[in-house]
Amino acid sequence: MTSFRAALLDLDGTLLDSIPDLAMAANAMRVELGMDVLREDVIATFVGKGVDNLVRRTLAASLEGDACDEALFQRGRESFYRHYHLVNGDKAVVFDGVLDGLKAMRDLGLKLAVVTNKPTEFTLPLLQRTGLAGFFQAVVCGDTCERKKPDPQPVLHACTLLDVPPARAVTIGDSLNDTQAGRGAGTRVLVVPYGYNEGVDVRTLEVDGIVASLVDAADWIARDGAIPKTA
Numbered sequence: 001m002t003s004f005r006a007a008l009l010d011l012d013g014t015l016l017d018s019i020p021d022l023a024m025a026a027n028a029m030r031v032e033l034g035m036d037v038l039r040e041d042v043i044a045t046f047v048g049k050g051v052d053n054l055v056r057r058t059l060a061a062s063l064e065g066d067a068c069d070e071a072l073f074q075r076g077r078e079s080f081y082r083h084y085h086l087v088n089g090d091k092a093v094v095f096d097g098v099l100d101g102l103k104a105m106r107d108l109g110l111k112l113a114v115v116t117n118k119p120t121e122f123t124l125p126l127l128q129r130t131g132l133a134g135f136f137q138a139v140v141c142g143d144t145c146e147r148k149k150p151d152p153q154p155v156l157h158a159c160t161l162l163d164v165p166p167a168r169a170v171t172i173g174d175s176l177n178d179t180q181a182g183r184g185a186g187t188r189v190l191v192v193p194y195g196y197n198e199g200v201d202v203r204t205l206e207v208d209g210i211v212a213s214l215v216d217a218a219d220w221i222a223r224d225g226a227i228p229k230t231a
Helices: 019-032 040-044 051-060 070-087 098-107 120-129 153-162 176-185 214-224
Strands: 006-009 111-115 138-140 169-173 188-191
Touching (some): 019 040, 019 051, 019 070, 051 070, 098 214, 111 153, 153 169, 153 176, 169 176, 169 214, 176 188, 188 214
Parallel strands (some): 006 111, 006 169, 169 188
16 A cells, blocks of 8 residues: 555656657658758657757757747748647557556556646547557646646646645656656656656656656555555
């Protein structure tokens, strides 16, 4: 039995490897605008702060996407959205350990939510297409709240939807965005090392634990949240 009541999980890089689809759409956008394609591993470093940031970074071919011309960004955004709708979920795969981890968390009695910076119009079809939708009682997307991660607002909103106080929830992600959002909201925080961390080593993040998989995350929740037996 665990004292935790909810797990709030990031989507891209935590539950799903969606880089192949994101990179395909991003490079299709670049080609449409007369640019060369970028390597998939480079585009992977641009993922984490939402689609608009991904578009800006891809157009600039740099993490410093703020320098992107606004008119070019608007053209790129329209192109990316169009291409991503065509491929969303085509090559995305569920990471090893995710299904067993989610089942284990559910068996612990946890309420589960997705908290992602991905827009709703891409998130809900992706969860359905990959067979993950049924695990979650709430889904908070990049356009659900006024602010995105790393702001704590989406995490707090997920806690409200689940009717669980933040102190009884665990945020699980793969990057600084998740860490800051979870910490700011007052949840415990776990990170996985296999996701998209914008080039930041997860070992440098202020977290409660680094877990190799969601199965290990469920074990951590059961162990660290164990309610002592009364004499």
